[in-house]
Amino acid sequence: MLVRSAGTAAVIVAAVATAPVAHAGAIYPAADRDGFYYAGGNLGAAAPGDVLNSRLIPAHPFGGATVWQLLFRSTDSQGGPIAAVTTLISPGPGPKPLLSYQPFVNSLGMQCAPSHSLFDGSMKEAQALPLLLARGWAISVPDHLGPTSAYGAARLGGQITLDSIRAVKRFAPAGLADGPVGLAGYSGGAMSTGFAGALAPSYAPELPIVGVALGGTPVNPGKIAIQAGDTPQALFGLGFAVGVGLQREYPAQLPLDEALTPAGFALRDRIANSCVDDIISAGANHRISEMFHTSIENDPVLIATFHENALEIAPELIHAPLYMWHGANDQVPLDLTLATAGRYCAAGTPVQFDIIGGADHATAIFPGSISAFSYLGDRFAGLAPPSNCR
Known part of the structure; x- marks a missing residue:
C-alpha cells in the first residue's frame, strides 16, 4: 500500500x-491504471473548466444515448490546478437542460469513481438515469471526489462539479453551450452538490443554475x-x-x-x-x-x-431554488439539515423541504429522488419554485 x-x-x-x-x-x-485520467503538459496554463482530453464511450448501458468522458482542469482546496473527469450522457444533439448528478460515491478507492461505476454495474443510482434521459435531459456525472478520492472534501467536490459543468458547456460536440442547469445529489453526493450550489455565485457565476436538489445531506x-x-x-x-x-x-x-x-x-x-x-x-x-x-x-x-467543508456553517449560501429531502429515521441527523435549510430560508432562498416518513438513510433516496427530479423538471420549464420556509 x-x-x-x-x-x-x-x-x-x-x-x-x-x-x-x-x-x-x-x-x-x-493509482488508476487508465492513462486517460492524467493530464499532460502545463496543467496550470489551462483555465478552470477547460477540456484537456475527451473520448467517446461506444459500449454503454444507456440505449440511444451518446456518452463521452471529459478530462478537464479544476482547482484543489489549496488553489492549485488538478485534472478531473466527468461522464456526459446525452440523448441527442442540440440544446437541452443539463443535470449535473453527483452520486453517493462515499469511497476511498479510485475504482469506485462514477466514471467506472456507471459501466461496471456497481452504481445503484444508474438505473434512474434512463428515465431522465427520456425527459430529454443531458446528464453530467463528475468524479466529484477528485483525483485522490478525497471523500469528505466537500468544498473540493463543489469546485469540481462546477468545473465539470463548464467543461460540458465548452465541449462543442455535445452542443450544450445553451440551456439551463440543475444540480442533484444524495448523501456524500449531496455534500458536493450543496457546495456547488453555494460556491456558484462566486466561483462560476456564469453558469445558469436554475435549481438544486439535496437528499440525506451530512451538513457537518x-x-x-x-x-x-x-x-x-x-x-x-x-x-x-x-x-x-x-x-x-x-x-x-x-x-x-x-x-x-x-x-x-x-x-x-x-x-x-x-x-x-x-x-x-x-x-x-x-x-x-x-x-x-x-x-x-x-x-x-x-x-x-x-x-x-461543512455546509451548515459555510459562509457561502445556496441562493438558487432548492429542494431538500431527508428520511424521518435517518442516521444522519435531521435537525442539523433542517437548521441548514433555515439558513437558506433566512437568506431569501425558496426552499422546499420534504421529510420521508419511516425512511432511514438507505431507504430515503429513491422516494425523495422522484420528487427531486420532478422539482428540477419544473425549474427547467421556468415554473415558479415552491417553498415551505417558515
Missing part, C-alpha cells in the same frame, strides 16, 4: 493490528461524529473515511496520524482502496475511542478543516 508523506517521499507499509510503523502523512489510493460530518458520542455506530466507517479523505486533501494541515490508535491505523489501511459497502462493513459498530486518542476533537487545525 502506497503512503505518500506531505513532501515527496513514499514508503511501502503493511497494516498491522499492533503499533504500526512509518505511517507518516496521508495514505493515498492505488464533524459535528455528527461528536453528537454520536462514544457509542457503536452502524455507519462509523463512513465518518472515519471522511477523516481519511480530508487528510488526503489537506495533508499538511490535518494531524490525523497524531490522533489514530493502532486500531485506527489498521482500519485506515484496511479501507484505503475501498468502496462504500466495504467501508461500511469494515467500520460497522466501532466507536471513536477505539480508533482515536481522546481530545482529538479539540485540535484547532482539525476543527478548521472540518468547518471549511
Whole structure:
C-alpha cells in the first residue's frame, strides 16, 4: 500500500493490528491504471473548466444515448490546478437542460469513481438515469471526489462539479453551450452538490443554475461524529473515511496520524482502496475511542478543516431554488439539515423541504429522488419554485 508523506517521499507499509510503523502523512489510493485520467503538459496554463482530453464511450448501458468522458482542469482546496473527469450522457444533439448528478460515491478507492461505476454495474443510482434521459435531459456525472478520492472534501467536490459543468458547456460536440442547469445529489453526493450550489455565485457565476436538489445531506460530518458520542455506530466507517479523505486533501494541515490508535491505523489501511459497502462493513459498530486518542476533537487545525467543508456553517449560501429531502429515521441527523435549510430560508432562498416518513438513510433516496427530479423538471420549464420556509 502506497503512503505518500506531505513532501515527496513514499514508503511501502503493511497494516498491522499492533503499533504500526512509518505511517507518516496521508495514505493515498492505488493509482488508476487508465492513462486517460492524467493530464499532460502545463496543467496550470489551462483555465478552470477547460477540456484537456475527451473520448467517446461506444459500449454503454444507456440505449440511444451518446456518452463521452471529459478530462478537464479544476482547482484543489489549496488553489492549485488538478485534472478531473466527468461522464456526459446525452440523448441527442442540440440544446437541452443539463443535470449535473453527483452520486453517493462515499469511497476511498479510485475504482469506485462514477466514471467506472456507471459501466461496471456497481452504481445503484444508474438505473434512474434512463428515465431522465427520456425527459430529454443531458446528464453530467463528475468524479466529484477528485483525483485522490478525497471523500469528505466537500468544498473540493463543489469546485469540481462546477468545473465539470463548464467543461460540458465548452465541449462543442455535445452542443450544450445553451440551456439551463440543475444540480442533484444524495448523501456524500449531496455534500458536493450543496457546495456547488453555494460556491456558484462566486466561483462560476456564469453558469445558469436554475435549481438544486439535496437528499440525506451530512451538513457537518464533524459535528455528527461528536453528537454520536462514544457509542457503536452502524455507519462509523463512513465518518472515519471522511477523516481519511480530508487528510488526503489537506495533508499538511490535518494531524490525523497524531490522533489514530493502532486500531485506527489498521482500519485506515484496511479501507484505503475501498468502496462504500466495504467501508461500511469494515467500520460497522466501532466507536471513536477505539480508533482515536481522546481530545482529538479539540485540535484547532482539525476543527478548521472540518468547518471549511461543512455546509451548515459555510459562509457561502445556496441562493438558487432548492429542494431538500431527508428520511424521518435517518442516521444522519435531521435537525442539523433542517437548521441548514433555515439558513437558506433566512437568506431569501425558496426552499422546499420534504421529510420521508419511516425512511432511514438507505431507504430515503429513491422516494425523495422522484420528487427531486420532478422539482428540477419544473425549474427547467421556468415554473415558479415552491417553498415551505417558515
